[in-house]
Amino acid sequence: MTFSVVARCAETGQLGIAISSSSIAVGARCPWLRPGVGAVASQNITLPSLGPQVLDLLAQGMAASEALAEVVAGQPHSAYRQVTVIDNEGRTAYFSGAQTLGIHDAVSGEQCVAAGNMLANAGVIKAMVRAFEQASGHLADRLLAAMHAGQAHGGEAGPVHSAALVVVDDLLWPIVNLRVDWADEDPIGALDQLWQAYRGQLQDYIDRALNPHIAPGYAVSGDDR
Template identity: 70%
Template sequence: MTFSIVGRCAETGQLGIAISSSSIAVGARCPWLRAGVGAVSSQNITLPALGPQILDELAGGLVAQAALERTLARNGYSQYRQVAVIDAEGRTAMFSGEHTLGTHNAVAGEQCVAAGNLLANGGVIEAMVGAFERSGGCLAARLMNALQAGQAAGGEAGPVHSAALSVVDDLTWPIVDLRVDWAEENPIDELERLWLAYQPQLQDYLIRALDPTQAPSYGVPGDE
């Protein structure tokens, strides 16, 4: 039903998630990030509350594994959950309950952890981790490469319909937050097109927010 990768950039400290699912609007329920704290993908039979609760535990000083375990114990029904976590130091944790759907897998790599369920094959997740570790460029680009690698390795057992990419840096809002809530086919390709269109404008939007006096032209009628 879902496959995702949660990652950190060792150079910048950025945290991010790339995710795709057969369900509608996966970006509305599964990825959770907080700058300087961590990133969580809560998936399978999703309980969205797990994301912010794990982030709260990380912010309170717990490492990734302890934050995951405490949150799962508090909420119950952990046998139905699949969760991937990375904290601000790059420590990872992962969990797949006994009722995780279909072929499923979760693998930690260097500064990343990937997880998926209802997969075409277990190698999808290894392919994602390998692609992330080999990729250069910014974190968002590396996450997109990993998501594409997962799709190329077989992806889900059935068609996927939604995808999302989110990255936080040192601000209180995401510097990248892109979603394809529904596509009849190829939402990952559509997400990559969104990313490639957004990437050249990313810094402009940050400048506009932080120092409007230096903001680039908006390119709309009335803008001087």
């Protein structure tokens, strides 16, 4: 049904999530990030409110494991939830309830944690963690490397149709927020293509927001810079 990787860049402090699912618009419900605080993926039988609840506790100074444990203990249907967390110090935590669907797993690595349910096999998540740890470049590149590795090792037991990539830095908004809400095949490949198109303009959009006078123009009507 879903597999994902939640991670932090040790060099920049950026936080990010990449996720894919057989369900439509996984990016609308499952990834939750807050700059300078942490990142949470809430999946399986998804309860979106778990993300903000965990992030609120992280913002109060709790470690990832403490925040996740408190939120899971405080809601009545935890058996149906699968949740992964990384905090702003790179500490990770994960939870897979007893009703998590199909073959499922969750694994922490260096500055990352990956999880999935209804997987094709038990090796998918470990492959994702290895790929993230071995990859280089922008955090988004490393997250996508993990997703490609998971798919190459079987991914979900059935076809996936949506994918999302979100990265936050020290701004109030995500510096990367890309989604493929539905694709008949290969949404991860389509997401990667979006990232390759966006990456060259990422800094330009930040510059346009913070200091329009120095930002480049895009030759659109009304924009003469």
